Amino acid sequence: MLLVLVLMAAIWGMGIVMKVPHSLRWGMIVFLWLAVILLHLILPNGHALRMATGESAATWLILGGAVVVILFYRVGLGKLRAKAQTPAEVVSSPKTFTQTELERYARHIVLREIGGPGQKALKQAQVLVIGAGGLGSPALLYLAAAGVGTIGVIDDDVVENSNLQRQVIHRDQDIGLPKVQSAMKAMQAQNPAVNVRPYQRRLTPEISEDLFADYDLILDGTDNFETRYLANAVAHKLGKPLISGALSQWEGQISVFDPANGTPCYECIFPEAPAAGLAPSCAEAGVLSPLPGVIGAMMAAEAIKVVTDAGTALRGEMLIYDALYGETRKFGLGKREDCPVCGAIKSD
Numbered sequence: 001m002l003l004v005l006v007l008m009a010a011i012w013g014m015g016i017v018m019k020v021p022h023s024l025r026w027g028m029i030v031f032l033w034l035a036v037i038l039l040h041l042i043l044p045n046g047h048a049l050r051m052a053t054g055e056s057a058a059t060w061l062i063l064g065g066a067v068v069v070i071l072f073y074r075v076g077l078g079k080l081r082a083k084a085q086t087p088a089e090v091v092s093s094p095k096t097f098t099q100t101e102l103e104r105y106a107r108h109i110v111l112r113e114i115g116g117p118g119q120k121a122l123k124q125a126q127v128l129v130i131g132a133g134g135l136g137s138p139a140l141l142y143l144a145a146a147g148v149g150t151i152g153v154i155d156d157d158v159v160e161n162s163n164l165q166r167q168v169i170h171r172d173q174d175i176g177l178p179k180v181q182s183a184m185k186a187m188q189a190q191n192p193a194v195n196v197r198p199y200q201r202r203l204t205p206e207i208s209e210d211l212f213a214d215y216d217l218i219l220d221g222t223d224n225f226e227t228r229y230l231a232n233a234v235a236h237k238l239g240k241p242l243i244s245g246a247l248s249q250w251e252g253q254i255s256v257f258d259p260a261n262g263t264p265c266y267e268c269i270f271p272e273a274p275a276a277g278l279a280p281s282c283a284e285a286g287v288l289s290p291l292p293g294v295i296g297a298m299m300a301a302e303a304i305k306v307v308t309d310a311g312t313a314l315r316g317e318m319l320i321y322d323a324l325y326g327e328t329r330k331f332g333l334g335k336r337e338d339c340p341v342c343g344a345i346k347s348d
Contacts, residue, residue, distance in 0.1 A: 118308035134292030135221030142300035
């Protein structure tokens with residue numbers, strides 16, 4: 001028996017010297033233990049090998065059982081100690097952060113312009129994103145990553161193969177799923193603490209006011225003027241900041257329309273939709289794959305700035321990004337007195 005114990009010790013020692021993985025060393029020892037038991041079961045009593053390895057298999061079985069009991073005891077004790085030494089996480093609420101959340105948002109909290117109060121404001125914020133397509137995809141992902149407490153997403157479309165070239169929130173296996181469900185799955189996988197509200201329908205005048213009333217901030221990532229004008233009118237009526245993005249081919253634009261801060265509205269800048277053919281869709285004109293990511297991420301950045309009151313948001317300004325030539329331009333926007341939405345002279 002002593003011979004086998006010495007062999008086991010030698011295996012362990014050589015494993016340490018040769019830097020053999022812990023699990024492999026144990027596996028070799030267990031293999032030797034099983035081999036000894038097998039010898040005792042097949043060799044006759046009094047055989048030299050049986051005599052040299054303890055005479056009876058019962059001794060080895062008892063030893064093996066004792067080792068298993070000790071190992072289970074140590075594992076259980078380790079878990080109990082870890083549980084006792086780790087303070088129980090406080091249940092997450094809009095006013096408190098768990099330890100996991102503090103670690104997750106540490107890079108925000110150390111930013112002077114955001115800090116703890118800003119991160120708390122993000123957690124308490126409710127942001128609605130119109131559209132889970134090219135612009136909505138990166139905006140939704142970054143809002144979730146940033147710790148926005150409640151994120152609504154409204155879209156009546158389903159994921160198609162042609163979307164995947166630029167709509168990065170969706171995956172190949174999501175083809176055929178409603179975009180709001182695919183987006184919710186991706187956001188919750190990225191940050192389980194975020195409350196996602198999916199609305200699988202088109203934004204219409206009948207539901208827009210009640211829907212917008214539940215949110216602090218609206219992001220418009222749609223690709224049609226009808227919805228943009230509707231979102232602008234309702235956001236202005238309710239005094240909600242509206243972050244609007246648009247893109248085509250190699251160029252994107254973004255602006256923050258904030259009626260509470262006296263900015264012009266979307267309809268001041270675009271009083272009427274362009275004639276057919278002058279503003280072709282992405283399907284008609286094409287679009288660079290990363291361009292929605294650039295503008296959508298900018299929309300999320302503006303949303304974080306508005307919520308936390310950090311820096312200077314693009315209120316009353318429009319930023320245009322030209323990916324083909326690597327140029328960025330920014331210019332001021334002015335109100336129109338005859339604007340039917342926000343002008344001093346309202347049309348009937």
